[in-house]
Amino acid sequence: MTALPDRPHVLMMSEITADGKLTLKKGASSKILMKYMAHETELLLHTTRAEYDAIMVGANTIRIDNSFLTVRLVPGKSPLRVIPCSMADIPIDANVMGSDAPTAIAVCEAAPEDRVGAIRKKGVTVIVAGKTHVELPLLLKILKEKFGVNKLMIEGGPTLNWHMLHDRLVDEIRLIHLPFIVGGSDTPSLVGGMHINSENEMIRLNLKKYYMCGSNLVSEFDVLYPGAP
Template identity: 90%
Template sequence: MTTKTNRPHVLMMSEITADGKLTLKKGASSKILMKYMAHETELLLHNTRAEYDAIMVGANTIRIDNSFLTVRYVQGKSPLRVIPCSLADIPLDSNVLGPDAPTAIAVSEAAPKDRIEAIKAKGAHVIVAGKTRVELPLLLTILKEKFGVNKLMIEGGPTLNWHMLHDRLVDEIRLIHLPFIVGGSDTPSLVGGMHINSEDEMIRLNLKKYYLCGSNLVSEFDVLYGEAP
C-alpha cells in the first residue's frame, strides 16, 4: 500500500447537486452544471488549481467534457495535467493535449505502441504505470519521484474517484454544493465503483470546514481510513 511519504498529498474537488449528482444524466458533460456555479466559486476552483502541482481526471471525463484543466480566471501557473488512460486511446484532438499546459498520459504496458507514439508526438509525457491497467498507487509514486508533484488535485468522475478512495489515496475532499436536484438511478454521482456489503466498509470523513462562497455552500472534509466512528 502506498503511504503518504512516497505519494503526493491528494485533494478531491468536485461540484455536486443536492442529491449528490455530477451531471444531468449519464453521458452528459459536467460543464452543464458547472455553469451554474457562482463566480466566486469559479475563482475558488481556479485558485485551487493554481496552488497544486498537478491535476488529474479520468480519460472518460476527457472524452465527455473535453476540458482544458488550466488556470484561467486567476493569476497563476497551470498545473501538470495527468490523465490515466490504460490503453492510450485518448482522442488526439483532446484539449489536454494542446499547448496550454504540460500533460502526462498514464498508460499500461498493454497500450499499443502506435498510440503511445501518437501521444508523444502531441508533446505530452507518457507514464507507464501497470501491466494491463494503470495502477494508481504506482502512478502517484512516479508523479512524486520523477515529476516533483507534492500536491495533486483530482476533479474526477465517479470511476476515478472510487478507485482513488478504494486505494486510500485521497487525503481531503472539497465539495461545491449546487442547489439543484436532478435524480436518475443511473445519473453519475460523486463516487461510483463496487457496492459495499456492510457499514464497516464505509469510508469515514471528518467535516473540518464549511462556508458560503458566493451563493454556493462549500464543505471540506478529511478522509479517515480505517478509523473508528
C-alpha cells in the same frame, strides 16, 4: 497538511447537486451544471488549481467534457495535467493535448505502441504505470519521485473517484454544493464503483470547514479510512 513519504497529498474537488449528482444524466457533460456555479466559486476552483502541482481526471471525463484543466480566471501557473488512460485511447485532439500546459498520459505496458507513439508526437509525456492497467498507487509514486508532484488535486468522475478512494489515496475532499436535484438512478454521482458489504467498510469523513462562496455552500472534509488510527 501532512507530508507523505511515497505519494503526493491528494485533494478531491467536485461540484455536486443536492442529491449528490455530477451531471444531468449519464453521458452528459458536467459543464452543464458548472454553468450554475457562482463566479466566486469559479475563482475558488481556479485558485485551487494554481495552488497544486498537478491535476488529474479520468479519460472518460476528457471524452465527455473535453476540459482544458488550466488556470484561467486568476493569476498563477497551470498544473501538470495527468490523465490515466490504460490503453492510450484518449482522443488525440483533446484540449488537454494542447501546448497551453504540460500534460502526462498514464498508460499500461499493454497499451498499443501506435497510440502511445501518437501521444508522444503531440509533445505529451507518457508514463507507464502498470502491466495490464494503470495502477494508481504506482502512478502517484512516479508523479512524486520523477515529476516533483507534492500536491495533487483530482476533478474526477465517479470511476476515478472510486478507485482513488478504494486505494486509500485521497486525503481531503472539497465539495461545491449546487442547489438542484436532478435524480436518475444511473446519473453519475460523486463516487461509483462496487457496493460495500457492511457499514464497517464505509469511508468516514471529518467535516473540518464549511462556508458560503458567493451563493454556493462549500464543505471541506478529511478522509478517514476503515481501520486507520
